[in-house]
Amino acid sequence: TQLLEQSPQFLSIQEGENLTVYCNSSSVFSSLQWYRQEPGEGPVLLVTVVTGGEVKKLKRLTFQFGDARKDSSLHITAAQPGDTGLYLCAGEGGTSYGKLTFGQGTILTVHP
C-alpha cells in the first residue's frame, strides 16, 4: 500500500505570513495533485505536477515535485484569510495506477 504523509496537520498563521505544507512518501508516483477543500464542499484541484523537479506557480502558491517523485511541497507567500481551508495532496501511479492515494490533509487557518 502506498502512503502519503502530509505535514503539518494543522497550521494557524497571521495574514501576510508565509507557509509550507509537505507531502512525503517512500513510494514513487507518476503524478502528484494538490486539492483545496472548503467546508461543505468537495475538494477542488489546484495543480498537478508530473515531472521530477517540476515547479508550478499559481499566483501566491508555489508547488514543487521532488526530483525522485516521492515528495512534494506547497508554499504560500503572504497568506490571506481567503486561503483558509483544507489542503490535500494526492499521488497517482505505481500500485495506485488510475486512482489517487491521499495524504491526511492540512487544515490552514489564516487570521486577519
Add this chain to the structure above:
Amino acid sequence: DADVTQTPRNRITKTGKRIMLECSQTKGHDRMYWYRQDPGLGLRLIYYSFDVKDINKGEISDGYSVSRQAQAKFSLSLESAIPNQTALYFCATSNTAGGTQYFGPGTRLLVL
C-alpha cells in the same frame, strides 16, 4: 447546475439499517469513485469503477457495496450500517487515469 451531484446531502440512520447514497454526473466521464473522509485521515477510497461493467474494491470496501447503473450513476450501499461508518462520503469522477478528479458536494452520514 453542478456537474457531480450527491443525494442525500445529510442522513441520520440507525445501526443495522440498509442505506444507499447516490451519485450522478453530467461530465460524461467513464471513471467514478467513492471515498469516505474522516478527520485526520484524508480521503480513503471505498470502491471505484473505470466503466459501466467495471467495479473494483478500494482500500476500505468491507461493509460497503456499489452499483454502476449507467455511465452517469454510481451508488454506494451500506448493507447494515454501524456507528463507525459515520463519516463524510464523496463521489468523484475523472476522464483519464491520473487525471483531475471532480468531486460532488458530499453526503454527511451519522449512524446511531
